[in-house]
Amino acid sequence: MQRHLISAADLTRDDAVHILDTAEEMARVADRPIKKLPTLRGRTIVNLFFEDSTRTRISFEAAEKRLSADVINFSAKGSSVSKGESLKDTAQTLEAMGVDAVVIRHGASGAPYRLANSGWIDAVVVNAGDGTHQHPTQALLDAFTMRRRLVGRDAGIGQDLSGKRITLVGDVLHSRVARSNVDLLHTLGAEVTLVAPPTLVPVGVETWPCEVSYDLDSTLPKSDAVMMLRVQRERMNAAFFPTEREYSRRYGLDGDRMARMPEHAIVMHPGPMVRGMEITAEVADSDRCTVVEQVANGVSIRMAVLYLLLGGNEPAVSHARTTASTEEK
Amino acid sequence: MDKHDQQDPQLDEHQDPQASGARPVLEGPDIARVLTRIAHEIVERAKGADDVVLLGIPTRGVFLAQRLAAKLEQITDRKIPVGSLDITMYRDDLRMHPPRALARTEIPGDGIDGKLVVLVDDVLFSGRTIRAALDALNDIGRPRAVQLAVLVDRGHRELPIRADYVGKNLPTSLRETVKVQLAEEDGRDTVLLGAKQTP
Amino acid sequence: MSKILIRGAKVLGGEPQDVLIDGEVIEAVGTGLDAEGAEVVEAAGKVLLPGLVDLHTHLREPGREDSETVLTGTRAAASGGYTAVFAMANTFPVADTAGVVEQVYRLGQEHGYCDVQPIGAVTVGLEGRKLAELGAMHESAAGVTVFSDDGKCVDDAVMMRRALEYVKAFGGVVAQHAQEPRLTEGAQMNEGIVSAELGLGGWPAVAEESIIARDVLLAEHVGSRVHICHLSTAGSVEIVRWAKSRGIDVTAEVTPHHLLLTDESVRTYNPVYKVNPPLRTERDVHALREALADGTIDIVATDHAPHPHEDKDCEWAAAAMGMVGLETALSVVQETMVETGLLDWAQVADRMSFKPARIGQVGGHGRPVSAGEPANLTLVDTAYRGQVDPAGFASRSRNTPYEGRELPGRVTHTWLRGKATLVDGKLT
Numbered sequence: 024m025q026r027h028l029i030s031a032a033d034l035t036r037d038d039a040v041h042i043l044d045t046a047e048e049m050a051r052v053a054d055r056p057i058k059k060l061p062t063l064r065g066r067t068i069v070n071l072f073f074e075d076s077t078r079t080r081i082s083f084e085a086a087e088k089r090l091s092a093d094v095i096n097f098s099a100k101g102s103s104v105s106k107g108e109s110l111k112d113t114a115q116t117l118e119a120m121g122v123d124a125v126v127i128r129h130g131a132s133g134a135p136y137r138l139a140n141s142g143w144i145d146a147v148v149v150n151a152g153d154g155t156h157q158h159p160t161q162a163l164l165d166a167f168t169m170r171r172r173l174v175g176r177d178a179g180i181g182q183d184l185s186g187k188r189i190t191l192v193g194d195v196l197h198s199r200v201a202r203s204n205v206d207l208l209h210t211l212g213a214e215v216t217l218v219a220p221p222t223l224v225p226v227g228v229e230t231w232p233c234e235v236s237y238d239l240d241s242t243l244p245k246s247d248a249v250m251m252l253r254v255q256r257e258r259m260n261a262a263f264f265p266t267e268r269e270y271s272r273r274y275g276l277d278g279d280r281m282a283r284m285p286e287h288a289i290v291m292h293p294g295p296m297v298r299g300m301e302i303t304a305e306v307a308d309s310d311r312c313t314v315v316e317q318v319a320n321g322v323s324i325r326m327a328v329l330y331l332l333l334g335g336n337e338p339a340v341s342h343a344r345t346t347a348s349t350e351e352k
Numbered sequence: 353m354d355k356h357d358q359q360d361p362q363l364d365e366h367q368d369p370q371a372s373g374a375r376p377v378l379e380g381p382d383i384a385r386v387l388t389r390i391a392h393e394i395v396e397r398a399k400g401a402d403d404v405v406l407l408g409i410p411t412r413g414v415f416l417a418q419r420l421a422a423k424l425e426q427i428t429d430r431k432i433p434v435g436s437l438d439i440t441m442y443r444d445d446l447r448m449h450p451p452r453a454l455a456r457t458e459i460p461g462d463g464i465d466g467k468l469v470v471l472v473d474d475v476l477f478s479g480r481t482i483r484a485a486l487d488a489l490n491d492i493g494r495p496r497a498v499q500l501a502v503l504v505d506r507g508h509r510e511l512p513i514r515a516d517y518v519g520k521n522l523p524t525s526l527r528e529t530v531k532v533q534l535a536e537e538d539g540r541d542t543v544l545l546g547a548k549q550t551p
Numbered sequence: 552m553s554k555i556l557i558r559g560a561k562v563l564g565g566e567p568q569d570v571l572i573d574g575e576v577i578e579a580v581g582t583g584l585d586a587e588g589a590e591v592v593e594a595a596g597k598v599l600l601p602g603l604v605d606l607h608t609h610l611r612e613p614g615r616e617d618s619e620t621v622l623t624g625t626r627a628a629a630s631g632g633y634t635a636v637f638a639m640a641n642t643f644p645v646a647d648t649a650g651v652v653e654q655v656y657r658l659g660q661e662h663g664y665c666d667v668q669p670i671g672a673v674t675v676g677l678e679g680r681k682l683a684e685l686g687a688m689h690e691s692a693a694g695v696t697v698f699s700d701d702g703k704c705v706d707d708a709v710m711m712r713r714a715l716e717y718v719k720a721f722g723g724v725v726a727q728h729a730q731e732p733r734l735t736e737g738a739q740m741n742e743g744i745v746s747a748e749l750g751l752g753g754w755p756a757v758a759e760e761s762i763i764a765r766d767v768l769l770a771e772h773v774g775s776r777v778h779i780c781h782l783s784t785a786g787s788v789e790i791v792r793w794a795k796s797r798g799i800d801v802t803a804e805v806t807p808h809h810l811l812l813t814d815e816s817v818r819t820y821n822p823v824y825k826v827n828p829p830l831r832t833e834r835d836v837h838a839l840r841e842a843l844a845d846g847t848i849d850i851v852a853t854d855h856a857p858h859p860h861e862d863k864d865c866e867w868a869a870a871a872m873g874m875v876g877l878e879t880a881l882s883v884v885q886e887t888m889v890e891t892g893l894l895d896w897a898q899v900a901d902r903m904s905f906k907p908a909r910i911g912q913v914g915g916h917g918r919p920v921s922a923g924e925p926a927n928l929t930l931v932d933t934a935y936r937g938q939v940d941p942a943g944f945a946s947r948s949r950n951t952p953y954e955g956r957e958l959p960g961r962v963t964h965t966w967l968r969g970k971a972t973l974v975d976g977k978l979t
Contacts (some may be wrong), residue, residue, distance in 0.1 A: 048438070057491040057492070110865055132867065133820030137821075137866050139821070140820075157750070227744060316578030330451055331451050333451075
């Protein structure tokens, strides 16, 4: 694992499995009377959110607090950032405060990469979603959810998602979740199919390690998991699709379509759901839908990531054991 | 190589004890005998071991706890709850190494509240692992009492901690290593005493 | 004025010759010229070119003197071997009146490092709504002949048609920044494989090509000539090639960076690679090189676009578009065109001096290196190889994509009408 977590594409198969395995142990903390570990005591983590995202922010915050880190929430709104302070100045301000890690959500693709690679700060950078680029912890929590449901909680330890058929449906073009998931699921051995109207598939998708289909109905019977991506209604105004109704009819998941999925197949959604648009209430509320699990799993995954990046004197690399023999006391 | 192996039973798995000229101080039959003795001691001291919960500290402490539980079940003819307690997240030297892989914490179904928890580990050395285990227990519940069983006590304590049940007291120098091998993990039962390799 | 003898230079890359400058003009070109009374510049092994002419420079003055001024920009030009630069109109205020263009022109004359030929805006305030006073700018002391809304596209077809027609009256040319605005809303980089991965808004090639196609047809229809700024795609090359074969009066330029860099550089998210038009693909780079070699693309123009450090030291989306180029242009052309065997030095002189001067109709520049011509000359040590060090730039800005990159060639001397502006790589 690298020093930062910027893109799901940076993770090797072993890194990813290690994170999932670690998250499985972290998940057990949630079942205990005292949901807290002393591991990151004395570490300071800033949640630097240039974009509103209460869900992601509180998920990271819960993970950080369960690991006993000191948490600072920095919302760009109402701060000097909204008065024109640059990302660099903000970063250097945080650095001066002795921050150990920055969890950054930013509207501009590449902002976390810039933060990690421009020499502005030394802190560990965790990408909590950048523009339409990447959202690696989301992909990890999705993979974690799939592994638990499709392989098994205990049976999954040490395992990847080899041979699992995963379908992502919706606004791929504007989705960092789709990009992260394609990268990670491919790394984990899954077969990924993207389903979307052609307007919502990026030019250049042909090099992605996945299939692309415009037809949801023919893909559903061949899916072990179907992930519905959020489709913003305003896309309709930019002529990505004609009407909400037509979108739902062609690409929305309703009860009838869900019935075409294999018995064991699950329905996923990164949230927040637009009910009636990409997913009907019947599907969203069914026990095949993992939305609520995904939220809980998000905390475990983020605990695992933060532990592996911050829990030691250096990030957990695959060959940790050969480098562990340095000085003691 | 590793200088802190006795503090961290997980980290020295790849060390080849034979390479440093290690010699066995306990062999398979010795280990079996010692565990039987400890099981009897637990029954005696715990007055029947009615409320005993065995928690092994990964990796080898867990196997020892399972073996102890089996022996206790033979003696008492009752099911003895046994589990594992990973102390990684509670270590005091986390910042000195890359993050370690986590091991499983498995608390038996009835929990540990009001129980007599016997922690089981392979080697007692600085006492820091046990300190971490006590902290970890604290977050899990409130036992009636906590006791400690170890296969080998090699001395050199750095904290005011002692074992209640000791398989073998083994006076060592800090230049020596103690390595426990168990069939479940290493393919054979033995305790090896060797010289520390210089890095 | 004293005499200068440039001894043993490979004139336009040919056989070694001596060039004797007397005052503002070249007195003689030959072998074994008499050095009597002349300052001698030993030029053995070096290549002597006519002073370079840049049809596309942003000098930023007036308005953004924090990034460049006429003085720093013309010093950078002299440093890069240029004796004339065309200053783009997107200043503050916009160069859309005779007053502004005359000011820029005079500043160039006063500083004396490089002739500055202002480009006038096509529309008032570059807003695309109302034609600027093109005639007045032409008749001003600056004598504007090139008009461009560069930075913005004259996207309204009727406005473009009128401009093309109107400049016929005085032989002007409209230089189009070809960028269809609707297709490039939110665009951040070339649309393709890399943009899909990086999640940066795509800037499709068709946004450039559709405008070029329209404009060559308009130029044909109204019988005017049109110049295409910074052509960047293989498709654009095809369209220009087709237009020329049809006899349409179109000329086109390519920037040095589009001859060298691709959108793969954007993977670093380093805004130093952010430029308009965006860096394209390897395939485009090769098409551009071939087109420059076969004459489909007429000239190299730098699109020298200085920006202050803070406008690049930020996240990609927030960064300004553009790169400085005057001081590295010739080196990049040597790297991409000469060392690849696509152009010889005489052709480099054609693409970087003769033709740009002809398109811009600037007198005294882009002339042959022969007796009686104005002594606008550039001496290049083509054997040199070294790393680009922005700290040594004469430009006020440092936003070069070549920092640390090894490039061939170094301009050692530049003469503007017989006056040395650069001697041994140092500005006078």
